[in-house]
Structures are given as structure tokens and as C-alpha cells.
Amino acid sequence: MGKTPAPRRRRTPWPGDPRRTTLELRLNRRRDEENGTESMATEYGHGYGYGEEQSAGTGHRLPPALRAPFEARSWREFGYVLLSLPLSIVLFTWTVTMASLGAGLLVTFLGVPVLAAALAGCRGFGALERARARGLLRLEVAEPEPLRMRKPGALAWMGAVLKSGTSWRNLLYTLVQFPWAVFSFSVAVSLWTMGWTLLTYPLWFWVFPAYAGQGGIQLYGDEHHSVYLDNPFEITVTALVGLLFTLATPWIVRALTTVDGLMVRGLLGPSPLSARVVELESDRGVVVDTAAADLRRIERDLHDGAQARLVTLAMDLGLAKEKLHEDPQAAARMVDEAHGEVKTALQELRDLARGIHPAVLTDRGLDAALSSVASRCTVPVRVEVDLPARPAPAIEGIAYFTVSELLQNISKHSRARSAAVDVWRAADRLMLQVTDDGVGGADASRGSGLAGLAGRLDAVDGVLVVDSPAGGPTRVIAELPWRT
Amino acid sequence: MLDLRTLECRTSVRTTVVGGRIGIRIGIGGREIVEDRVRVVIAEDSVLLREGLTRLLTDRGHDVVAGVGDAEALVKTIADLDAQGELPDVVVADVRMPPTHTDEGVRAAVRLRKAHPGLGVLVLSQYVEERYATELLAGSSRGVGYLLKDRVAEVREFVDAVVRVAEGGTALDPEVVAQLLGRSRKQDVLAGLTPREREVLGLMAEGRTNSAIARQLVVSDGAVEKHVSNIFLKLGLAPSDGDHRRVLAVLTYLNS
Incomplete structure (x- = not known):
């Protein structure tokens, strides 16, 4: 199973969660949040389920460093960076235009709707960006909390959009992501093209003597002196340098997209507070359910145990009472049995009481x-x-x-x-x-x-x-x- | 005296009025001679109680044909017995049985009553709910019983109730009747009854005959008859002769 070294654990519900602290780190276990279950210690070592795809066609003989340029994952990440630039231009333009338009119009009654539209657009783009990150970076970011509208209607909707922290965080994303997209696009495209160009130089260096009237790529040149890459040694070194670039590019791109991932997670995902609210809501559900289940269990135990025994006991005593005059011996036997029943019933009641709450624990x-x-x-x-x-x-x-x-x-x-x-x-x-x-x-x-x-x-x-x-x-x- | 009443009741068993305990057996010198064996099927998931009930009924000279632990088995057993032409007289069923431990007993009882109109069904439960009583009595109060399990402690009365239901009578738990009386929207009319009449109304709703009511209240049959006709007059009900129809009339009145 080939494992790429880059992926890290990323599954705590939110980074500042105080519960996932010492114990977890010490024991090196993890909770599998996606399945909603406590994952077991025994499955440790089965991998992280993230970024473990096998590189197509190359088998496992190559080390990861050599395999990276051909891996599907690298291509997806490169594609993400390529897509980032045009998308971020759209997002940035939208935000800057609409927000300044809205802000400018605030003095009139048009300002607020325009601003709300700007924010709603940002929310929509946020959803698009989450989908893009999910598809290309395999980054699972939960939906942020939905709009909370007290009553239906366009005014209430505008209010909700403007008041929602998520809207503003999404707007911030469109602004912050633009410069980063420009930067990472330039870096990634330059490195990638340069790497492949130099790597394949031995295949096309003949173009220079045949058509350009010079020996090869010109490294340096002024009126007196020029350096061309034209002899076999120089060509080989060029190709090797290209190889280095080609091999390094996927890792650089991965580093760039990691930053993208952080932005998507931090600005487009649910806020830590709302994640905590969701968690507390589910915890409260568990508490209510377990309390109800406990009550049901106690009722069942009483019904099937002590209560049934007492009914039998009452029946035995009733029979004995009837027999008292006709057949005193049989009556005595029945009373004896009933006595045994009482003792069992007492035992059962004691066990039940202990199951509800042991007295010694309180004392x-x-x-x-x-x-x-x-x-x-x-x-x-x-x-x-x-x-x-x-x-x-x-x-x-x-x-x-x-x-x-x-x-x-x-x-x-x-x-x-x-x-x-x-x-x-x-x-x-x-x-x-x-x-x-x-x-x-x-x-x-x-x-x-x-x-x-x-x-x-x-x-x-x-x-x-x-x-x-x-x-x-x-x-x-x-x-x-x-x-x- | 014994002989006379016995004869009277034995004839009445197959006509309209069920005679209660005196009609069932005569005690001679401490030994009981069973006059009318009732054939019973018991459905109860607690083995302890099932065996207790079996012992109790057998001891009184009745036949426990089968004992089962859940509602499915009960319905199947009754169907099998019916196919053999040996339908029992009465089924004694617990309300809560596996698999869901909710109201299987009541549902099975309703089904059985539909499928076998002649079969008496006595439902036992740790607690009684007027809603279940209403479901059981829907349509007819012939051969229906609904009692608290605690009632088995009064062995005689319990066996009487089983026999009464077996023979087409009604046995409703006093608690159900109390719930019905308390819940009824006709409180103003009920308030018009004398305390004694309310008592008689309660016993009537439980499914008892006039003579059983007379014995319970230690008054003469004539006095009870007078109370009953007064009650029917005050509630504006048409006097009815059959006991189970009388029960139904009272229950319908209380429930409306």
C-alpha cells in the first residue's frame, strides 16, 4: 500500500476542541468523526483513508518522490490551481463591484438589497468553492449553518443574509483568495512549464541550429560573449535540471493547495462556534434518549421482575387462604412457597434499586x-x-x-x-x-x-x-x- | 337453598344470565364437584405467572388447554384448536408480550374476537387503561374481560370472572370503571345519582348480574332491581334485559 507522506490527520470536528487532547495524542488513537463512531485502537495502522490513491500504471516500485508527477492526485491539485485564477477573478470582481456599489448606495434604499445580493452571491460562490475543493482536493468541508429566518419574506431574508457571519466570512474568502490564486497560479504554471520544457530539451534542441541560427538556448549574452547550451554535456545537465523541477513541482503545488484548503476550511466551513452548537445539540439528544431509555428499562425490569413476582405471590397467598380450612397442610405448603417468593422479590427489588443508583455511591x-x-x-x-x-x-x-x-x-x-x-x-x-x-x-x-x-x-x-x-x-x- | 339456586343458575347459563360462582360448583363436605369445566388457553410471557395461573385454574377444576408465551403463538394456537373443532371457551391473555412488549395482547384479543365471535377473551395487565377497554369492547361486550393482574389474588373472584367471560359475560376491572366514571362528560347527570345508585352503576359496568350485585352490597335482589331501573330512568336509557347489553349501554353512555 503506497502512502504519500503529505496527508495528515484532519478529522477533529473543529481545531480547538478541548476534548481531543492529551488522551488521544498519548495513545495515538483517533476518533473517526466521519462515520460517527468511536474508531477502535485496533484499526490504527490501517492508514488514514486520505490521499492513498495508487499512482496509475507506474506500480509500486518507484518511490513516492519519483511517482508524484504522474499521480492522479498531483494532476487534480494542479488542475485546482489552474482553475483558481479564472474563478477568483470572477469572485473578486463580483465582490468588489457589488460591495462598493452597495456601500455607495447605502444612503438610498437600494444599498441594502445590493449588499445582500453581494453577500448571497458570496454564499453561492462559497458552495461552489467547497464543491471544487471536495472534488479536486478531496477536502470534506461541512456546510456552514443555514440562514436563520424568523419569518418569511424578502426583508427578513435580507436581514438574515446581512446578519449571518457566514456571509461575511465567505465575502472575506473571495477577497483573500484572489491574490493567493494569482500567486499560486503564476508559481505553479511557471514551474510546471519550465520543468517539462527543460526535461524534454534533448528532444527539441535541434530546433535552434536548424531554424534560429544559434546553437541552443542562450543562457547569457552581451556584445562580447554568449553562452549557449549546445554541447551534449550541457544538454544533459539542462535535462537533469528540468527533471528536478518536474519532480519538485507536485510538492510545491501541494503546499500551495494546502493553503487553499486552510482558507476553504477556515472561511467557508461552519464556524467553530456553530460546530460546537451542532455537537452540543447532538449531545443533548443523546442525554435525553439515554434518560428515556433508562426509564423504560427500569419500568421493564419492574414489570417483568418484582411486579410479576408479587402478582404470583398474591395469587399463591390467595390460594392458600382459600385452602386454609379445607386443607391446612396444602395451605402451609403454599405459604412456604410464597415466603420464598417474597425473598426473591426483595432481592430483585434490591438489585433494581442498585441499578438505578447505588446507595453506597452517594454515601x-x-x-x-x-x-x-x-x-x-x-x-x-x-x-x-x-x-x-x-x-x-x-x-x-x-x-x-x-x-x-x-x-x-x-x-x-x-x-x-x-x-x-x-x-x-x-x-x-x-x-x-x-x-x-x-x-x-x-x-x-x-x-x-x-x-x-x-x-x-x-x-x-x-x-x-x-x-x-x-x-x-x-x-x-x-x-x-x-x-x- | 343451595340446590334451588344451583338449578336455577345451571339452566340460566345457556340462556341469558350467568349465575356467577354458585352456578359453577357445589361444595359438599369440603370437596368440590365441578359442574361446568371451562376450557382455557393462557397467553402470558412470564413463565412464573403462566404456571401460577394454570395451577390456579386447574385447582378450581378447569381445563387449561394450552399455555403460550406470545401473541403470535396465541393466535396460531387458537386457529389450530378451531380447525380441530376444539375452540376453547376463553382466552386469558397478558397485554404486554414479546416481541415488542407493548400492547400485543390487546391487539391479539381484538383479532380473536373478530375471528371467533363465540370465544371469550379475558385480558390481564399490570395497569389498566380505559383506552384498551374501549378497544376491546368496540362493537360488543359479549365475552370480554379486562382485569388488573392484581385481581388474581382474590382467587374466587378471579375464577368467577374467567367463567363469566367464558360464558359470554363481561368482567371489567373496577379501576377501568372508575376511570370511565371519572372521565365521563356527563358528570352533572351522574351527580344526580344517589351514592348507592352510583355504586350499583359501577358494579353494573363491571359486568355483574343483579344477583351478584345484591350479594356484593348485601341487599335483596329486589332492591338492586329498583336501583337499576332508577339509574336507567335518570340516565335516560331504555331498560334492557341482557346483562352484556346492559353493560354496553352503560359504557356507551359513560363514553359518549
């Missing part, structure tokens, strides 16, 4: 609660909690249920011989680590309980990282905000 905190969970696990678990104080109750609860679920997984699936739970505080984060020496192969992306856990943690700006290669061992680390 004594994570250390005691986790010890209690660990003691119910089928494998021996070492628990170490090193916390200077107690985090916020909600965080404690999530931490507790995370460990509880992970230990249940260990009991059910891991075939481990031992497990360990560590809890500590790192700056303003609560860290959990649950490890086992079992068979591994845990995968959060396969709709398991792990995916649910990841969702729950995500909802409070937490992170769940699963490192579980097939064959084990498994290590799950969760990071939660401390929030006192």
Missing part, C-alpha cells in the same frame, strides 16, 4: 461503590481509587456505571483471569482505566454496550478509548470532566 463515594461492584464480578478485580476529593455527583454516577458495565463485559465475554480498575485525577479530568487479561477483540463500533457507554461519556464531554486487540489484553480508558 461513601466511588472507592466504596467500585469495590462493591468489583466484588460481584466473576473474576478477581483489583480496585485502586486515588482521588483527593469527590467529583460532582453526576460525574461520579457516570464513572460508576461505566466501570460497572465494563466489569459486566469482562464477566460475560472476556474469559479473563484477573482484572484491574484504576481511578485517578489528572488536572481537571477524572480518569478511569479498566484492564483485563482476557481474549480481547472488544469493539465499540459494533453497536455493543461499549457504543452506548461512549455515547454517554460523549454527552458530558468525556472520551472513551478502547484498546482491545484480538487475543488481548483489553484496556479501556475513560476520561471525564471533574466538575466539582
Whole structure:
């Protein structure tokens, strides 16, 4: 699999996201935002899925440096730069004309509509530019937030266009991109033509003696002295210099388009704030959904468990009551059975209550609660909690249920011989680590309980990282905000 | 005294009025002789409860033909039994069953009632909803029951309800009736009833016969008849003789 060195990771939802910090970098894992799932540690090393196309026809024997001029990707990027100039001229002209026209007319009632049209045009061009970047640079930039119109109508639309930050950022793009497009077009076209011209010089140097009346390309010349590239050595050196240029051009073009990519991402994509809003909206959805799911689960547990048992119990006691006089022995047996039922019902109710919220967690905190969970696990678990104080109750609860679920997984699936739970505080984060020496192969992306856990943690700006290669061992680390 | 009432009720079973518990069996010297075995199919996903119900009904001398765990199996079992010409008298079904654990029982009951008009259907649930009662009673109140599961604790009354439904009667949970009474838009008319008449109305809506109401309230049959005719007069309903038609009239009145 040939990998070009240039592409880098580019998938955090927005660059300043505080959540994707230490843990991720330390463990060298990544979240696959595009699939909306927590990607697993085990898939690390399968490449980044970006810029991994194979160069057509040349096979894999050539090193990337030699392959670059023929790669489809290089051609696409070169095409992007070529297209940039005419497009940027259109964009720049549109913006400058319309904006100055609009600004000039502001004193009349025409100014505002013209300005709104200018901005709307910029938004349209922005969409075009995103599509161009997606097609040629393979750059996925999300749509910015749509216009928020309180009521329908042309006036409201104009207001929304003028007030939208996206419009103005798109306008800024049309202005900034123009000089850059001129620059990168000149550089790219000059380098490219010069490279190929010099490289192919041995093929056409005969033109000079045959038609131009001189030996070759003139390097230097005044009245006394001229230097021509005409002997075989000079021709070879020229071709080599051309080769160097040809090989270097794709990388230079790539560097140029990287800047274009930054501009598209920064000025045409959603603003960091709106990206955060989208993320928080989805988190809130998760919170609401999980709360509803929890209530449903509790209702189901009650319905199928304790409630059914109590009904049976009532029935048994009813029967016993009827039998009391006719058949006291049978009645006694029934009461005995009912007694057993009551005890089971009590046990079930206790388990259910613990599943809703363990009392010991409220009373004594994570250390005691986790010890209690660990003691119910089928494998021996070492628990170490090193916390200077107690985090916020909600965080404690999530931490507790995370460990509880992970230990249940260990009991059910891991075939481990031992497990360990560590809890500590790192700056303003609560860290959990649950490890086992079992068979591994845990995968959060396969709709398991792990995916649910990841969702729950995500909802409070937490992170769940699963490192579980097939064959084990498994290590799950969760990071939660401390929030006192 | 026993003999007389038994005879009376045994004849009435196949005509109009269902006699309730006394018509079903006679206790002689602590041993029960079953007069009328009811054939039951139980649909309940909790094995514990299914077995409990089976034990309870068998203990009272009834036949539990089959016990199933979900609505699909219930419909299939009934179809199979019907094909063999052995349609049971009554189905006792839980509302919530697999696969979706919502209202499969009610939907299956409605389907069964359409397909087999002679089949009694008694629906059990952890909680009762007047909406489900309305769905079950749509069209006819013949052979329909809807009870809270808690009612199984009163073994006698529960078995009575099963038998009543098996024989074409109605058994509505007092809670459903209370909901209907409380929700009815005719509160002003209901307010015109005496407390005793309201009590009788409630019991009537549950599907009880005049004699059962008389026993419950410890009054004479004549007194109940007087209350009933008063109620019908005050509500402006035409007096009707059949018990299940009476129930329907009352329910329609309350629901309108």
C-alpha cells in the first residue's frame, strides 16, 4: 500500500476542541468523526483513508518522490490551481463591484438589497468553492449553518443574509483568495512549464541550429560573449535540471493547495462556534434518549421482575387462604412457597434499586461503590481509587456505571483471569482505566454496550478509548470532566 | 337453598344470565364437584405467572388447554384448536408480550374476537387503561374481560370472572370503571345519582348480574332491581334485559 507522506490527520470536528487532547495524542488513537463512531485502537495502522490513491500504471516500485508527477492526485491539485485564477477573478470582481456599489448606495434604499445580493452571491460562490475543493482536493468541508429566518419574506431574508457571519466570512474568502490564486497560479504554471520544457530539451534542441541560427538556448549574452547550451554535456545537465523541477513541482503545488484548503476550511466551513452548537445539540439528544431509555428499562425490569413476582405471590397467598380450612397442610405448603417468593422479590427489588443508583455511591463515594461492584464480578478485580476529593455527583454516577458495565463485559465475554480498575485525577479530568487479561477483540463500533457507554461519556464531554486487540489484553480508558 | 339456586343458575347459563360462582360448583363436605369445566388457553410471557395461573385454574377444576408465551403463538394456537373443532371457551391473555412488549395482547384479543365471535377473551395487565377497554369492547361486550393482574389474588373472584367471560359475560376491572366514571362528560347527570345508585352503576359496568350485585352490597335482589331501573330512568336509557347489553349501554353512555 503506497502512502504519500503529505496527508495528515484532519478529522477533529473543529481545531480547538478541548476534548481531543492529551488522551488521544498519548495513545495515538483517533476518533473517526466521519462515520460517527468511536474508531477502535485496533484499526490504527490501517492508514488514514486520505490521499492513498495508487499512482496509475507506474506500480509500486518507484518511490513516492519519483511517482508524484504522474499521480492522479498531483494532476487534480494542479488542475485546482489552474482553475483558481479564472474563478477568483470572477469572485473578486463580483465582490468588489457589488460591495462598493452597495456601500455607495447605502444612503438610498437600494444599498441594502445590493449588499445582500453581494453577500448571497458570496454564499453561492462559497458552495461552489467547497464543491471544487471536495472534488479536486478531496477536502470534506461541512456546510456552514443555514440562514436563520424568523419569518418569511424578502426583508427578513435580507436581514438574515446581512446578519449571518457566514456571509461575511465567505465575502472575506473571495477577497483573500484572489491574490493567493494569482500567486499560486503564476508559481505553479511557471514551474510546471519550465520543468517539462527543460526535461524534454534533448528532444527539441535541434530546433535552434536548424531554424534560429544559434546553437541552443542562450543562457547569457552581451556584445562580447554568449553562452549557449549546445554541447551534449550541457544538454544533459539542462535535462537533469528540468527533471528536478518536474519532480519538485507536485510538492510545491501541494503546499500551495494546502493553503487553499486552510482558507476553504477556515472561511467557508461552519464556524467553530456553530460546530460546537451542532455537537452540543447532538449531545443533548443523546442525554435525553439515554434518560428515556433508562426509564423504560427500569419500568421493564419492574414489570417483568418484582411486579410479576408479587402478582404470583398474591395469587399463591390467595390460594392458600382459600385452602386454609379445607386443607391446612396444602395451605402451609403454599405459604412456604410464597415466603420464598417474597425473598426473591426483595432481592430483585434490591438489585433494581442498585441499578438505578447505588446507595453506597452517594454515601461513601466511588472507592466504596467500585469495590462493591468489583466484588460481584466473576473474576478477581483489583480496585485502586486515588482521588483527593469527590467529583460532582453526576460525574461520579457516570464513572460508576461505566466501570460497572465494563466489569459486566469482562464477566460475560472476556474469559479473563484477573482484572484491574484504576481511578485517578489528572488536572481537571477524572480518569478511569479498566484492564483485563482476557481474549480481547472488544469493539465499540459494533453497536455493543461499549457504543452506548461512549455515547454517554460523549454527552458530558468525556472520551472513551478502547484498546482491545484480538487475543488481548483489553484496556479501556475513560476520561471525564471533574466538575466539582 | 343451595340446590334451588344451583338449578336455577345451571339452566340460566345457556340462556341469558350467568349465575356467577354458585352456578359453577357445589361444595359438599369440603370437596368440590365441578359442574361446568371451562376450557382455557393462557397467553402470558412470564413463565412464573403462566404456571401460577394454570395451577390456579386447574385447582378450581378447569381445563387449561394450552399455555403460550406470545401473541403470535396465541393466535396460531387458537386457529389450530378451531380447525380441530376444539375452540376453547376463553382466552386469558397478558397485554404486554414479546416481541415488542407493548400492547400485543390487546391487539391479539381484538383479532380473536373478530375471528371467533363465540370465544371469550379475558385480558390481564399490570395497569389498566380505559383506552384498551374501549378497544376491546368496540362493537360488543359479549365475552370480554379486562382485569388488573392484581385481581388474581382474590382467587374466587378471579375464577368467577374467567367463567363469566367464558360464558359470554363481561368482567371489567373496577379501576377501568372508575376511570370511565371519572372521565365521563356527563358528570352533572351522574351527580344526580344517589351514592348507592352510583355504586350499583359501577358494579353494573363491571359486568355483574343483579344477583351478584345484591350479594356484593348485601341487599335483596329486589332492591338492586329498583336501583337499576332508577339509574336507567335518570340516565335516560331504555331498560334492557341482557346483562352484556346492559353493560354496553352503560359504557356507551359513560363514553359518549
